[in-house]
Amino acid sequence: MKFSSRALGGALIGAVLLLASACAPAGTAAEERQPGQLSIVAAFYPFQFVAERVAGDHAVVTSLTAPGAEPHDLELTPKQVASISSADLVIYEKSFQAAVDEAVAQSGNPNVLDTATVVPLSPLSEADEHDHEQAAEGEEHEHSGLDPHVWLDPNNMVTITNAVRDRLIQIDRAHASDYSGNARELDGQLLSLDKQYRTTLQTCRLREFITTHAAFGYLARRYGLEQVGINGLSPDSEPSPARIAEVQQIAREHHVTTIFYETLVSPAVAQSIAGDLGLKTDVLDPIEGITDSSRGDDYLSVMASNLTALTTANGCG
Structure with a gap:
């Protein structure tokens, strides 16, 4: 059974931690570990990818x-809350997932990496902030006017990789030499990806791209494009x-050719707008x-697919 951390006070979270730790349910990271292995908890996929590559x-x-x-x-489930308390390292981004923020704060675990401390979050563009306010009307503003999607700029992923290494x-x-070597290899792949983006996207005939999820602000700024978000954040x-x-x-x-949607959300809005205008639809994945x-x-291959999609839609290369 799942519960929202918004509804939990500090005392209840403490009780959940004690209960879940005592029960030690099968399939926890601790039980899967071999002697000497660390337990790392990542809030979501991009940080999981970096941790797996650096830790090996x-x-x-x-x-x-x-x-x-x-x-x-x-x-979060009680088991997940317990894993945050017991992990050797927790990697998350403060303000992106309220449930994780509260569980980390209540866990007392000192071994946490808030990626926002190494890659500061940028304010939303004026247009995206307007969309965010409309979408969040009557709801809590979890992002506080900041764009959390830092991982869609490969340069930011280099910074996060090096922070995880440290x-x-x-x-x-x-195992310091292994962590350093693994991070160096991943940094090289991320910088190569950045070079591919810079070389390809500087030749684009169109600079604007339209996407249902306004997750690509960091990518757009890095490579001189302009994101138009249908749904905001x-x-x-x-x-x-x-x-x-x-x-x-x-x-x-702007003679846009394509309306982008993502894999985790219904494409209905993108398809409707594209159908009205006689345009194409394609996937731009926020990963x-x-x-x-x-x-x-993995992150690298999906980012490469995103580059192919942008290249085709915007007449690049």
């Missing part, structure tokens, strides 16, 4: 967000008729989770 065989990495689940509205070396100095919110009309007008004015329908089996 020296750790078992688990993600709090299941494959195919939408991470924005994550709720924390692992602090925790497990015996909330991927499953319903855009107003006025917003749909605005997006259609932008598409006409918040990897599923069987993802165009790739």
Whole structure:
């Protein structure tokens, strides 16, 4: 049974931690570990990817967000709350997932890495902030006007990789050379990906791209593109008729060819707008989770697929 941490006070979380630890349910990361291996808990996929690559065989990495689940509205099970308390390292981004924020705060675990401390979050663009406010009307503003999607800029992933390396070396100095070597290899792949993006996207005929989920602000700024979000930060919110009309007008004015949607959310809105204008639809994946329908089996391959989609839609290369 799942519960939302918003409804939990500190005393209840403490009780859950004690109960879950005492029960020690089968399949926990601790039980799967071999002697000497670390336990790393990542809030969702991009941080899981980095942790697995940097730690290698020296750790078992688990993600709090299941494959195919939408991470924005994550709720935690008692077992997951307990794993945050007992992990050798927890990697998360403060303000992205309220349930994780509260569980980390209540856990008392000092071995946590808040990626927002090494990659500061940027304010939303004026347009995306407007969309965010519309989508969140009557709801709690979890992002406080900041864009959490830092991982869609490979340069930010380099920074996060190096921060994970440094924390692992602090925790497990015996394997420092392995962590450094693994991080160096991943950094090289991420910088190569960045070079591919820079080289390809600088030649684009169109600079604007339209997507249902306004997750690509960091990517757009890095490579000189302009993101137009239909739904703002909330991927499953319903855009107003006025917003749909605005997006259609932008598409006409800039001769946009494609309306992008993502794999974890229904494509109905994108298909409707594209159908009205006679445009194509395609996937632009925010890589918040990897599923069987993802165009790739890890962060690097899905980012490469995103580049192919942008290249085709915007006349690049």
